Amino acid sequence: xxxxxxxxxxxxxxxxxxxxxxxxxxxxxxxxxxxxxxxxxxxxxxxxxxxxxxxxxxxxxxxxxxxxxxxxxxxxxxxxxxxxxxxxxxxxxxxxxxxxxxxxxxxxxxxxxxxxxxxxxxxxxxxxxxxxxxxxxxxxxxxxxxxxxxxxxxxxxxxxxxxxxxxxxxxxxxxxxxxxxxxxxxxxxxxxxxxxxxxxxxxxxxxxxxxxxxxxxxxxx
Numbered sequence: 370x371x372x373x374x375x376x377x378x379x380x381x382x383x384x385x386x387x388x389x390x391x392x393x394x395x396x397x398x399x400x401x402x403x404x405x406x407x408x409x410x411x412x413x414x415x416x417x418x419x420x421x422x423x424x425x426x427x428x429x430x431x432x433x434x435x436x437x438x439x440x441x442x443x444x445x446x447x448x449x450x451x452x453x454x455x456x457x458x459x460x461x462x463x464x465x466x467x468x469x470x471x472x473x474x475x476x477x478x479x480x481x482x483x484x485x486x487x488x489x490x491x492x493x494x495x496x497x498x499x500x501x502x503x504x505x506x507x508x509x510x511x512x513x514x515x516x517x518x519x520x521x522x523x524x525x526x527x528x529x530x531x532x533x534x535x536x537x538x539x540x541x542x543x544x545x546x547x548x549x550x551x552x553x554x555x556x557x558x559x560x561x562x563x564x565x566x567x568x569x570x571x572x573x574x575x576x577x578x579x580x581x582x583x584x585x586x587x588x589x590x
Contacts, residue, residue, distance in 0.1 A: 372558075376416070376417075376451060377442075377443075377444045377447040378415060378416065378444045379416040379418075379440070379448075380444075382412075382415075382430070382434065385434040386434070389434070394409065394411055395433075396433050396434070397426070398413050399429065399433035400420070400425075400426050400428075400429030400430060400432070401429050408472050408553075411423050412426060415581060427445060429506065443501065448571075461550050464547075464549065465498075466502065466505060466546070466549070467493055467495050468494040469493055469544060469571075470493075470544050471482055471537075471542050471555070472490045472538040472539050472540060472542060473539045473542050474539035477537035479537060480537070482511050482536050486573050487515045488573065489572070491536060491537065491538060494509050494544075494571050496508050499588065502548060505548070506560040509544045509556070510558070510559075510560055512515055513541055514526060514530065514531055516553075517530060517534075517535065520535055520536055521533045522535070541564070543557045543558055544556050544558070545566065545569075546570035549566060551568055552566070552567070552569075553568065553569050554571050
């Protein structure tokens with residue numbers, strides 16, 4: 370995903386630093402950092418849009434830049450909104466029809482298992498590129514069966530799909546076919562349509578982090 374090149378928080382830091390005639394080292398020093406190298410890393414992270422791991426730096430910016438707290442807060446909020454809009458646009462541009470498995474456990478337990486394996490690996494079913502849309506429910510059921518066979522020793526395809534569990538998420542209860550970003554249908558495990566939805570069903574992502582940096586699941590394999 371390509372992030373916006375000019376973020377509001379970056380523009381605020383750049384413009385005020387220029388007006389004050391100070392560089393990045395002075396900015397982080399004014400934010401209270403004694404470890405300048407660490408402060409510079411956090412400043413660079415923030416200017417790229419990492420709001421979550423830079424809270425300490427953000428709290429010191431009003432003093433460092435000589436602006437009211439509200440000015441910094443608005444720049445941070447506008448940055449978060451701009452990044453969300455960019456993420457949404459990228460997701461829509463790359464959308465392909467797929468299914469999401471519904472389970473009896475909405476929040477994975479233990480969550481580190483979901484993070485290690487990957488939520489998409491556990492719950493998402495991608496369809497063959499040339500598959501007809503009327504085939505999606507059957508393909509989703511086949512996908513659920515394949516995932517259960519992978520994670521359950523002694524899996525018996527003649528038993529109900531709800532008899533087995535997916536790691537961290539528990540037993541399947543149904544699935545949603547996302548036909549487009551703005552149209553989805555919820556099915557039971559037998560493939561009966563239950564509900565039409567006006568937006569695609571999305572699942573959250575569980576991630577590991579190390580010193581504030583997210584670690585992708587594949588790097589732990």
